[in-house]
Amino acid sequence: MFTGLIQALGTIHPLGEDQLQIACSDPKILQDLAIGDSVAVDGICLTVTTILSNGFTAAVSPETLDRTSLGYMEGNAHINLEPSLRVGSKLGGHFVTGHIDxxxxxxxxxxxxxxxxxxxxxxxxxxxxxxxxxxxxxxxxxxxxxxxxxxxxxxxxxxxxxxxxxxxxxxxxxxxxxxxxxxxxLGKYVEKFLRLGSNSTESVVSELEDMIASNGSDSITPSFLTEHGYL
Structure with a gap:
């Protein structure tokens, strides 16, 4: 999890198809960095695989290259860097996951x-x-x-x-x-809840129609309505 408040600039150097080297000497990035940590690189959540004296390396997947600008970057391109949010850190910006849309x-x-x-x-x-x-x-x-x-x-x-x-x-x-x-x-969760709510409503309506067709309207009892949130 990140906040969207950039801590430093770095430069990027491709190392084959699935590895990147990030050069950055800023202590805000390097002082507590460890292998396995997450760092947002131009907003992309990447995992540190090696610690270097002047930066780090990170692995990238084909999906990441396909969906982000990394697949188009040339060597020495400037990139924004933000280490992952730590417990007790100030919360500014907004919640950023590092999963590029x-x-x-x-x-x-x-x-x-x-x-x-x-x-x-x-x-x-x-x-x-x-x-x-x-x-x-x-x-x-x-x-x-x-x-x-x-x-x-x-x-x-x-x-x-x-x-x-x-x-x-x-x-x-x-x-x-x-x-x-x-x-x-937050918008993504709202969208999902609305979609699931719509599907749930359609399911209940379909069940009501089936019950009426099979048993008549008398089959719609108070207990059925309570079970489905109508009472």
Whole structure:
């Protein structure tokens, strides 16, 4: 579990098809790092496999390469880093799992008096379904708030404060550049509960219809209604 508050920048160096080397000398990342720990690398939860003097290595799966920007990165690309949340740590940002939903693309980045207004396109429905006005979203692991979006979530805008822009890899992003997106996990649970609730209702209605067809309306007893939450 992460918060979306980036702790440091690093650079990435592919080591074959299933290993990455992450270079970072920042003590906020390295001081307590151990083999088996989780680190968010551009928002992707990866497991540390080796500790190095100036960073660490991590394993990547074909699924991770397919769903995230890692499969498109070149050597020495800048990446955002955040160690996993520890018990007793301050809670800022929002709950970020490090499980990327899909990729988005920078449309434009405009400097204003107080922020960088960045807009993105989201062709992947696995992501766009969770984008709502004023909702939380993780962009390359950065906890941000959706300032505006269209009805389908295939386009949205965020306002990035100067501090976040300066200390993350958003400042290197060019129009058309890929970003990793993770929707708010709370929205995913709400969606599932609503879907299960709908299916449950349809099941009860079907059972009621079958009972009436077989035994008449007298078969709908108070005990049946109580059992299914109607009394």
């Amino acid at each position: 899909g990729i988005g693309y920078l449309e434009e980045s405009v400097s204003t008096a107080n922020a960088w207004e960045m807009s993105f396109t989201v062709p992947d429905a696995r992501v766009s379904r969770y984008i709502v006005p004023k909702g939380s979203i993780a962009i390359n692991g950065i906890s941000l708030t959706v300032a505006d979006c269209n009805a389908t979530g295939t386009w949205f805008k965020v306002a990035v404060i100067p501090l976040t822009y300066a200390e993350t890899n958003l400042r290197f992003l060019q129009p058309g550049g890929r970003v990793n997106l993770e929707g708010d996990v």
